[in-house]
């Protein structure tokens with residue numbers, strides 16, 4: 001947790017900048033930030049209670065900023081150090097907050113150190129977010145078609161609804177407002193550009209973007 005000294009240092013920097021702030025402003029910002037932390041401690045607790053009531057398992061150091069919309073008829077496994085943001089008016093997108101809708105046959109797993117912001121998760125099969133992966137604001141992860149796509153079957157409510165697992169690889173980063181379709185695996189360390197529609201699996205350490213998402217470039221280690 002940041003101390004008063006952190007904010008005084010920041011104030012000192014701002015005081016010398018082109019747009020200085022007053023000491024009163026700095027103190028009020030400090031107080032507001034502390035109140036916000038207390039508020040988020042409550043939203044985390046409330047979210048944990050809700051998740052546990054819906055049968056989820058939750059690891060250590062879970063953080064939830066905001067309030068979840070949640071229906072779990074399957075399995076939710078949240079490992080250690082997971083963070084979920086679910087806040088309105090987030091600059092990155094997704095004013096609906098975070099929605100988890102897990103069907104009876106669905107398994108949703110967030111592995112150690114993964115996180116997501118204002119993301120809608122619709123899981124009838126399996127969605128796994130691997131270690132350290134980050135999902136940007138306003139994304140949709142949907143491992144199924146929600147309805148039969150054969151019109152005759154849809155009218156008679158017969159036949160299967162297509163579904164296939166989604167895997168977001170270790171340390172992958174999904175840009176804000178992207179849609180990940182059923183059957184897609186995003187490879188370890190890969191990045192998806194803002195506003196992409198991903199219909200095919202992405203190999204490790206590549207950047208893909210667009211509608212539908214296409215290969216942009218490989219991610220190399222800086223020498």
Ligand SMILES: CC(C)(COP(=O)(O)OP(=O)(O)OC[C@H]1O[C@@H](n2cnc3c(N)ncnc32)[C@H](O)[C@@H]1OP(=O)(O)O)[C@@H](O)C(=O)NCCC(=O)NCCS
Pocket residue numbers: 092093117136137174175176191192193194195196207208209210211216
């Ligand atoms: C995809 C991304 C990682 C590429 O960044 P970069 O490595 O710096 O690459 P550049 O900006 O040079 O773009 C490379 C090419 O990809 C294209 N591109 C970049 N972002 C794109 C996107 N979102 N959709 C489609 N094409 C995109 C560029 O037009 C460029 O095309 P060109 O080579 O034909 O000129 C970046 O644009 C991005 O979308 N980051 C995600 C940001 C985000 O959503 N954050 C989370 C908010 S909650």
